Amino acid sequence: xxxxxxxxxxxxxxxxxxxxxxxxxxxxxxxxxxxxxxxxxxxxxxxxxxxxxxxxxxxxxxxxxxxxxxxxxxxxxxxxxxxxxxxxxxxxxxxxxxxxxxxxxxxxxxxxxxxxxxxxxxxxxxxxxxxxxxxxxxxxxxxxxxxxxxxxxxxxxxxxxxxxxxxxxxxxxxxxxxxxxxxxxxxxxxxxxxxxxxxxxxxxxxxxxxxxxxxxxxxxxxxxxxxxxxxxxxxxxxxxxxxxxxxxxxxxxxxxxxxxxxxxxxxxxxxxxxxxxxxxxxxxxxxxxxxxxxxxxxxxxxxxxxxxxxxxxxxxxxxxxxxxxxxxxxxxxxxxxxxxxxxxxxxxxxxxxxxxxxxxxxxxxxxxxxxxxxxxxxxxxxxxxxxxxxxxxxxxxxxxxxxxxxxxxxxxxxxxxxxxxxxxxxxxxxxxxxxxxxxxxxxxxxxxxxxxxxxxxxxxxxx
Numbered sequence: 001x002x003x004x005x006x007x008x009x010x011x012x013x014x015x016x017x018x019x020x021x022x023x024x025x026x027x028x029x030x031x032x033x034x035x036x037x038x039x040x041x042x043x044x045x046x047x048x049x050x051x052x053x054x055x056x057x058x059x060x061x062x063x064x065x066x067x068x069x070x071x072x073x074x075x076x077x078x079x080x081x082x083x084x085x086x087x088x089x090x091x092x093x094x095x096x097x098x099x100x101x102x103x104x105x106x107x108x109x110x111x112x113x114x115x116x117x118x119x120x121x122x123x124x125x126x127x128x129x130x131x132x133x134x135x136x137x138x139x140x141x142x143x144x145x146x147x148x149x150x151x152x153x154x155x156x157x158x159x160x161x162x163x164x165x166x167x168x169x170x171x172x173x174x175x176x177x178x179x180x181x182x183x184x185x186x187x188x189x190x191x192x193x194x195x196x197x198x199x200x201x202x203x204x205x206x207x208x209x210x211x212x213x214x215x216x217x218x219x220x221x222x223x224x225x226x227x228x229x230x231x232x233x234x235x236x237x238x239x240x241x242x243x244x245x246x247x248x249x250x251x252x253x254x255x256x257x258x259x260x261x262x263x264x265x266x267x268x269x270x271x272x273x274x275x276x277x278x279x280x281x282x283x284x285x286x287x288x289x290x291x292x293x294x295x296x297x298x299x300x301x302x303x304x305x306x307x308x309x310x311x312x313x314x315x316x317x318x319x320x321x322x323x324x325x326x327x328x329x330x331x332x333x334x335x336x337x338x339x340x341x342x343x344x345x346x347x348x349x350x351x352x353x354x355x356x357x358x359x360x361x362x363x364x365x366x367x368x369x370x371x372x373x374x375x376x377x378x379x380x381x382x383x384x385x386x387x388x389x390x391x392x393x394x395x396x397x398x399x400x401x402x403x404x405x406x407x408x409x410x411x412x413x414x415x416x417x418x419x420x421x422x423x424x425x426x427x428x429x430x431x432x433x434x435x436x437x438x439x440x441x442x443x444x445x446x447x448x449x450x451x452x453x454x455x456x457x458x459x460x461x462x463x
Contacts, residue, residue: 041068042226043299043311047318048285058320062288065101065196066299066311067281074301074309079284082295086286097138097196098283103275104140104156104195107131108186110204111170112147112177119234123264124170127203127232130270135159139275140195143168146182147175156193179208183218183229183250191225197278198225202250203232203261206243215246219253228256228277235262292319370413370421372399372450372457382457388414390426391452405430405453416443421459423450430454 048061068074077093079086097103109124128143142156143165154165183202190198200222208215222229231251233244244260251258257277259270267273284299298312321329331338367385374380382391382399389398394408401410407428416422424441425432430453434442444450446461 041072041301041309041311042066043297043313045297045313045315058289060288060291060318060320061285062315062317063283063285064297064299064313064315065096065098065281065283066301067096067197067278068301068309068311070277070280072280072301072307072309073303075304076302077284078300078302079286080296080298080300081286081288081291088284088286092285093282094285095282096279101196101283102138102140102158102194103197103199103279104142104190104193105131105199105201105274106142106144106156106186106190106193107201107203108144108146108150108182109170110147110177110179110202111145111172112175113205113207114172114174116205116234116236117172119236119264120170120172123234123261123266124203125168126266127261127270128165128168130266130268131201131274132159132165133271140193141165142189142193144182144186144189145170146177146179147173148178150182150185152189156189177204177207177209178213179204179206180210180213180215180218184213184221187218187221187225187227190227198227199256199274199278200227200229201232201274202229202247203234204247205235205240206233206245206247207240208246215250218250222254227254229254230256230259230274230277232259232261234264235260288315288317289320291317292321293317368462369415370459370461373460375449375456375458384413384421388412392426392428401452401455403453403455406455407453410452413444420444421461423459428453 043064043066045062045064048063064079077088079088107128109120109127111120131141136159140156140158141154142152143154144150144152153168159165179202183200186200186202190200218229229250231247233247235241235244241262244258248258250256255277257273294314294316296312297315298310300308300310302308319326368383370384372382372384372391374382382401384399386398390409390412391397391399391401391406392408392410393401393403393406397409407426407430409426410428411426411432412424413421414424421444422441423432423434423439423444425439431438432453433439433449433451434444435449444459446459448459450457450459
């Protein structure tokens with residue numbers, strides 16, 4: 001019985017907790033995560049060290065650099081932090097390059113075949129001159145030659161009027177062409193360089209003689225670093241043009257572009273066409289004081305045809321809140337935990353009270369609260385354990401009296417609301433007497449003499 005009461009209480013608490021859990025699930029089900037990124041789009045955020053103090057007030061100034069595919073022409077930009085749209089003024093959005101942003105361009109020239117020495121000595125300097133023209137302030141340029149290995153001729157550096165990059169000379173060495181190994185070394189140089197945009201330029205006839213290093217290795221590394229490779233193919237004669245196919249493939253699979261300079265002419269817009277592959281996007285600045293901790297940051301760009309691409313990242317905002325504000329925000333964010341706790345506590349209290357009540361009722365039902373004592377033999381005891389019991393000769397009775405003068409269902413004893421006991425005759429043949437008087441129904445007192453036909457009993461209260 002006690003186990004049954006505990007089961008009822010536990011089931012009751014479980015039901016209440018289930019309802020509370022369902023309520024909380026309904027509250028949180030409306031929050032859906034949404035993610036969409038373009039393959040060549042991206043965004044990187046950082047604190048702006050020049051804008052984090054405003055008088056005595058701490059301020060979180062954030063700048064996010066974003067980029068997208070060169071073929072995409074956005075007309076509208078939307079910034080969201082943790083799903084909240086940020087209002088941007090015109091001054092908050094700068095096209096690339098913004099102040100402090102740099103583009104690293106590393107050019108590597110094939111000097112392996114002495115039969116191409118005229119091209120090496122005459123065309124290569126023209127290409128370098130086109131790259132260094134006007135000395136753009138944001139451009140970091142590096143130049144190297146390769147045959148069996150990559151040899152740095154002009155380390156990656158910002159261009160100045162005094163830079164000697166225009167005076168570089170080239171000559172073919174006659175060594176084998178390890179193009180793929182050299183390209184991997186050049187990508188490593190670019191990886192180590194601190195720049196916002198990076199681009200690798202490979203000038204060659206496409207005749208790679210690598211055995212261990214494959215074109216696929218170069219493509220994989222370029223994709224990993226998100227560095228496009230621009231290839232310039234130069235065929236000395238028409239029969240050598242098939243060798244340029246590998247350069248076309250390298251450029252196409254790395255997100256770059258292929259140029260055929262077999263005519264030995266360098267287009268005037270060569271550098272601008274190169275840089276157009278990476279110098280897309282810009283910089284967004286905003287006040288992130290209202291945010292703290294790691295939050296998703298998303299920049300959505302929409303073109304004239306309503307096509308939208310989204311670049312996403314996660315940024316760890318510094319916490320500028322005071323202690324009181326932290327407490328208020330905590331309560332606002334986790335109020336449901338207090339509600340759930342209160343519901344769970346109320347369910348537990350209710351379950352305990354119910355358990356105690358059920359157990360008390362069961363104890364009352366199982367406890368002997370009164371009895372009828374036989375006066376004729378002095379040993380017979382008829383226990384009263386229930387709120388209502390029947391007396392009679394029949395086996396269906398609670399108290400069975402085996403005497404032929406007693407009717408099958410002779411009398412009934414039940415407990416009143418006041419806690420007493422009332423005895424009723426059930427229309428028996430030989431009747432029921434209490435203290436010598438025949439009764440139909442009467443309230444019993446402790447010690448009353450009860451006669452069930454010929455059987456004499458004494459009623460005793462034990463409670």
